[in-house]
Amino acid sequence: MQIVAIYIRVSKKEQAKRGVESSLSLQLKKCTDHCNEKGYKVLKIYQDIESGGHDDREGFVELQKQLNKKIFTKIVFWEISRIARITSTGMKFFESLDKYGITFDSISQPFIKDVMTLGIFLSIAAQERIQLSERVKSNSLERTKMGFFVRGVPPKGYKRSEEDSKLIVPDFENAKIIFNIFETYSQTGNLTETGRQFGKTKNEIVSIIDNRIYIGEVVHGKYKGNLYSKYREQKKGQEIWYKGLHEPIIPKELFDYCQKLREANFRLSQSYGEGKPYLLFSGIVKCTCNSKMFQLKRKREYKGKEYDYYSYCCSNSNHKKSFSSRKLDSSIKNFLINSEYLKKINDVKTNFNCVNEKEKIEKDIKKLMDEKERTITLYQKGFIDDERLENQFKDIKNKTENLNLKLRSLKSVKESDNVIENFEKLKYIIENYSEQDIIETRVILKLLIKEISIISFKPLEFSIIFR
Template identity: 25%
Template sequence: MIRAVIYARVSTAEQAEEGYSIDAQIDSVRKRIELDGKQVTTYYVDRGISGKSIEKRLQLQQLLKDAKEKKFDEVWVWKTNRLARNHLDLLKIVEELNKFNVNFKSCSEHFDTTTPQGRLMMNVLASIGEFERETIVDNVKMGMKQRARSGKWNGGQVLGYISVKSEKDDNKTKLEVVDREAFIVRDIFRLYSEGRGLKSLTNHINKLGYKSKKGNMFSINAVKEILMNPIYIGKIRYNRRENWSEKRRKGINNNPIIVDGEHDAIITMDLWEKVQKLYSQRSNKPNRIYSGSYPLTGLLKCPACGSSMVAGRVKKKHKDGTYVIHRYYQCGAWRNKGTAACRSNSVKADKVEEFVFNKIQESLLNENILRDIVNNLNGKRKSTIKPLEEQLLQIEKDIHGYDSKKSKWFELYEDGMISKEDLSHRLGTISEEVEIKRKLKESIQEKLRLNNSEPIDFNVVKNLMNNFNDIIRNANHDKKKIILNLVIDKITLNINREVQSIILHFDRKTKNQLLGEKEGGSSDEDLSSFNFTLVL
């Protein structure tokens, strides 16, 4: 009998939409599969996750892994956009399934990916679907821009205001001033206008115990954003950044929408103009020119608070008038939030870098030490994986058992033994229990994915270490920093600010980088993800 599996997905916005729910998808697809005389072996479900990319969809990744291991013959979905919203991603996934001789089927769209005509039909349907989604997105963006131009708030959180529903229209929101937060905003503008710099101001308000909208300490950047936000003089600013999902902070729009809003101002126009003028004068100061490099930035962790250490330097003047610059790594929380968050906990950059590089080379080129590390890792992985696999097997049995329970309750209802209310209550309880089991299943599958049962090959690891050390010794600054951030997870310091441990992380991406291989190359020597710690 043909073994079929079902993949279902909902994004957060679709959870409540009729026809999109997980149960509705699975029920429709399961009935169709059973009508074809095929056996449903398992379900793969990604809940509350966008279909824009596959990176965060753990169940889809597990499905592809199981397809490679020949655990089923067909993958069924309610609709192709459940598998992928992006046409290119859909083609890649289907191509991957075809490589493993696994067919792809859609319950609501009729095509057969094993034939040229079927693949053409799938491409056409996927293209139409993508066009429809992009059209909807464009229309939504257009509507939000129009709302902004009318001075209306498009939603979001901002210190000093709260977004409330309009009394006239529940679908519309407006901003109202929150006095206890507006006081903080006024204080920030006043202190800056009186001559305080960003770092001094941030340190001051954190010492006073002021908190951000989310209840955190203020960072320098958060204070700067407040000072630059025209919302506090009664303006609406919209579309400041474009294509956020792709460009993030780099997608700056030089011509955002800025219009008079419908909300009350928190500060006066005079104060706003004074602050903007002062900030403009200060920002025109030339940047300090320094060519020093900090390859361990973000990898070193503060011994007091655990924050990442960042670049710092001290310029000292000699008697003859010359200068010398000393490089340090300093606590990032202290640098960004002031003494209310932490202390500097500085360590000399030259000293810590030399120590880290020497220890890595000394430890990872010693074959005896490396063999002990690999043996310990394999032993730990083996002891960890077996109980997880047994637990996963039991959970899958439990989930299948709930289907039988549902059938029994339906039979009792059909026989008049229980009321409709009792049936609804029982089914609701079962759905809650299934949801708990599925979440636990996803958690275990993720642990198994990170701890592949295949033993780590000593020769592969030895080869990686040799290349790693060669790159660290010979690479330029930019290349060295990339590799270090790729391989080192973190470096911890003790209370004496001495290196305590170096935690390294290796996966397929690391292997490709260190050995100069391309993504998607030969999988004969694929290296599963693993961490190991050099305790010093």
């Protein structure tokens, strides 16, 4: 008596969900009927709900592992394409059957007996898969152009329509969260802070802020499929957006404003190469070879944990000298704060006018006026209620009054009142700066310090030249 393993497969879950009428059930019935008719003993049934173009199907892999044990004398399946839709995979499988003396029955193709016929039908199955993939892509594009949300899981804030699975509708509870995320980012301009308030990572906030689905658009070509893999590769910048049929949950004005903030922050981070400056004196320090030393960031490991390690690195590629930023920064700071000699520069008075501070305040006031207009637009479109409108106006009013008060006080200050002692200013800057204002602090230091020259690294000696 033949000891048989049955293998059945469908590509999609929908083909396995229709009970006795499902494609998977029909395959199983035909295979078991065939075995009963022939008098075979069915030892085990293997099944997959996955494309035949994937070699790592769970059931298929398990079946192949059992072949060398020779517990089966025959494999039964409905047709050759159920085994594989990749020619090389199919040929390898049938070569294994031949190696272990296991025969097969293809119920709908009983004439397949020799290797040549087998190869032809496997090639046909592979070609059918390619043609089917192209038809799916074409249909997907046309449906997307019509405004349907064709593929994938709807983003947070939306859900599939019960009437049409290709349409999405707002999920109002989550849609409110998404709206608040956009609002918060528009006010803070900080992705990390926005993420902290909503319990999300910076990358999660970015994926929300950049998602045009929230303004009523649908996308095609965001991912590139691979015929020989179940995973899709994201194609950044190559996707095409079309007007969708779904209701937007974010006003276009708010989305565009957030994108402008994103672009401004991106330009700022790009202008600093590999990342935000961390070292106070980068670009001011000169190596013993007289070349400038700049920030270098590397990864190091301590007790199994990875951390960022910063150092000053000589810009002379032939010298390649680097030195601990912690040691150098600490020595320079202590020298500036504690040196009695440095106080001699107090004899040199520098007039700092208030022009830059006034300009900054005036810009902040203009931003608040823009925020007020944007709030009115959101209210007119029904995205915020009366209570939120009133609170926003109160907040804008208070901030504007405070800024105007600062502006008036600056305008009343005489130029002579702004004479600041260089040493005291340096001391205050060095003792009170934070990582958040590292960029501004470096700008001020470069206005006061011309260069810091390293005389020797061991022992560490340096000299400071002021402007």
